[in-house]
Amino acid sequence: MIRSILLHSFVIAALVALEPVLSEYHHGNLARIMVLAVYATGYNLLFGYTGLLSLGHAMFFAAGMYGCALMIRLAEWSVGPAFVVGVICALIAGIVVGFLALRTIGVGFMIVTLMFAEAAYLTILYYNEYTRGDEGFTIAQSVRTIGGLDLSDTTTRYFAALTLFSICLIASAAVVQSKAGRVLVAIRENEDRVRMLGFDPFRYKLLALVLSAVMAGAAGAAYAVLFGYAGASFAAVQYSIFPLLWVLLGGPGTTLGPLLGTVLMFYLVDYASGTIMPGLAGMVETQFGIEAPGLASAYLLLVGVALVLLVLFAPRGLLGTVRARMIPWLP
C-alpha cells in the first residue's frame, strides 16, 4: 500500500515538476494527454479491472462534453457549474446504460454499448439546432475561466488538466485497492465464483460502469472548457476505440497503464504522421521522381503494426508485462 502511494505521488510530482521545463510544444501536448488519460483511466476501471469491454464509451465522453458546453452556450452558465452538469449527465447516462447493457455479457455487452453510443451520436446530429451537429461549436475564450483563472492560459490549462488527472488517478487507485476493487477483479477472473461467494456481480459491475462513465464525462467536459470546442465527432465510434487502444498499450488492469498508453499512442501517431512517413514519401519522390501521397498517409499502418506486435509480444500491455516479469507489486 505504501509503495503504491509513493509511486502515484511520484508520478503526480513528476508531472508537476515537468511543467516549467517542458517546451511549449510538449507542454500543450501533455495537457491534452492528461485529459485523455482521465478518459482512459475511467475505461480501465471497466475493462482492465472488471473485464467488461465497452465499445460505446464515447457516449459518456460526449455526455460530459455536451452537458457542460451546452450549459455554457445556451444557458450562459459559468465553467464551474457547467462542468458539474457535464459530469452529472455522464453519471445519469452511466446508470441508465448500465441497467440495460449489464443484462448482457461478452460480445452482447460490446454490441449493446456500441448501439447505445451510435444512438447518442445520431441524437447529437439530430438536434443540430442546439448542438451544431457534426460541425460542433466553439466556446469563447472570454468565458473559459474558473475562479478568475483563464483556462486558455497554457500554465492554467496544464494544472487544471493535472488536477483532474490526479483526482481520477488517486480515485482509481483507491477503488482498485479497496474491497470493492478486489471484487471487480474477481468478477473479471470468474464471475460465477464471485456470485457463489455471496456477492452480487451486477451491483459491482454497475458501480464500475458508473465510475468509468463519470471519469469519461469529466474528461469530455474538461476537453470542452480547456480547448474551447464541442463536436459530434467525439461521440463517434473511433472515440470509443481510442481508450481501448490506450489501455491495451499501457497495460489493462494497471493504474498507470492508461497514462502511459495515452502518451505513447499520442507520440506514435504524431511522429509517424509528421516525420517518419512523410519523410519516406519525400525520399521516394526525390530519389525516384514518384509522387507517393499514399505513403505519407500510411502512418496508421505503422500504428497498426505496432499494436499487432504489442499483442503478440506483450499481450498484457507494457506495464502489465513489467508487473508480470519485474515488479509484482505494481498496482
Added chain:
Amino acid sequence: MATDDTTRGTDRRTLLKGAAAIGAVAAGAQLLPGAARYAQAQSSAPIKIGFQVHRTGIGAAYGRWYDRTTKAAAKLINDGGGINGRPVEIIAEDDGTDPKRGAEVIEKFATKHECDVAFGTLFSHVVIGSAPRAGELKLPYFVVSEGHHVASGMLNRYTLQPGITDVKSQVQSMAPWVADNLGKKVTMIYPDFAFGHDHRDYFSEAIERQGGNVIAKIAIPPRETSFFKYLPKIPKDTEVLYHVMVGPGVLTFVKEMGEYFGDKRPEIFGFIDSLEAVDIASPGLEFLEGSHFWEGYPRYAGENQSAHDKFYREAVGVDENGASLSDPKDVSTFAHMFGCWETLHILKAGMEAADYKGPKDRQALIEAVENMDVFPESRAHPQGSKLFNGRTHQAFGHQHISRVEGGKLVPVHKTSIFDTVYEDETDYTKMSF
C-alpha cells in the same frame, strides 16, 4: 442583396480599376528575376506556412488535391521570388479530418515548427475545432473550408477565409437561376446534419425571395444506405428536386432515383460536393444526364477557357476535363481546390503589404488582409474576381451552374458576385488581438 455598408467602395467600377491596377503590378513583378529579389531580402530564411491537410479520414480525396494545388502555388510563388524576397516552405501535417487532431496540428505548427501562419483545410468541423487554438496561440489561420462559420462570427480575429466563398453565398446565389429556369416548387433532399441543414435553411429563404417555395424537405439520416423509402415522399407537383447528398451513399442515391423516376422526372439540381473527385461519366450516374449542378469552378475547361485557367491547370497538373494529367481516372476536386491556390497568393500579397518579417508582424498581416477588398481575376485568382469583406473575413465570388451533357459538365450560367453577398453578421475588426 448587399447592403450599402457591405459593398462600400467595392462597386463594379472599383472592381475593374482594381483589376487593372493589380494586373499592372503583377505583370511588373513577373518581369523581375526571382534570384534578384531573393538577393535584396534582409533575410533568406523561409516563410513557414503550416498546411493542415486531410490525408486520412473522410476528406482524404479533397486533401490529396488540396496538397497538389498547394505545392503548385508554392512553387509558382518561389519561382517568382518568394514572399518579401524569402522562399516559402510548406509544412504539411495530416489532420485526419478530425477536429481533435486538427487542433493538435495547429499547436504543432505554432510551437514545434514555429510556422509564421497556418493554412488549410476543408471540413468545417476540423476548422471549428482548430480555430480556438489558433486564436489562443495568435497564429493567423487561413482556411479553405467554404463553411459559413467564419462569416457567422463564430470564430476569432486570427481566422480568415479569403480564398473561397462560403456555403451561404453559394446557396443563395443559386435561387434566382433555379426559379427562372427550372421551377419554383422545390423539394429538397439533404443529409440530416449541419451541412444539409445549412442548405435547407439558406436555400429555403433564398427561393422564397424569388417567389418560389420549398414544398417538401426530406432529411436523410446519416449512415442511410438505401433511399427508396424516402423517394415516395417527393410531392407529385415538384418542379425541382434539390439534392446535396454526400458520402459513399451518393452513387446508390442516384441509381435509386433513376429507378424510381424512370423517364418522368422533375428537374434536378445538385451541388457538385456530392461528386467531387468522381467521374461524371461513371457507370450508374447516367440518370444525372440533363440535370444541373453548382460548381465553384467549372471542372471542364470548355470553349471559353481563360488564359488564367489554362495557366492554373498546367501548373497544378490538371487536364481540360479536370483530371490529373498523369492519370485521367484521377479526377480532381476542381470546384474547391482553387481556394488553396488563391489563398496562398493572398497570403503573399498580405505579407508584402504588411512588410512581414516574422511572428511579431502577425497582427499587421491580419490587418493588411482585412484592408483588402478586391481580388481581380488573374493568375493568382484564376477562378475569377472576388470581393473580400475584411469585417467578416470572408470572400465573395462568382458561382457557376453546369448541365450534365454527354457525361460532362457544361457551364450554363455564371452568377454575379453581387448575387452572393449578404449582410454582415459580425465585425472581427472590432475584436481585439
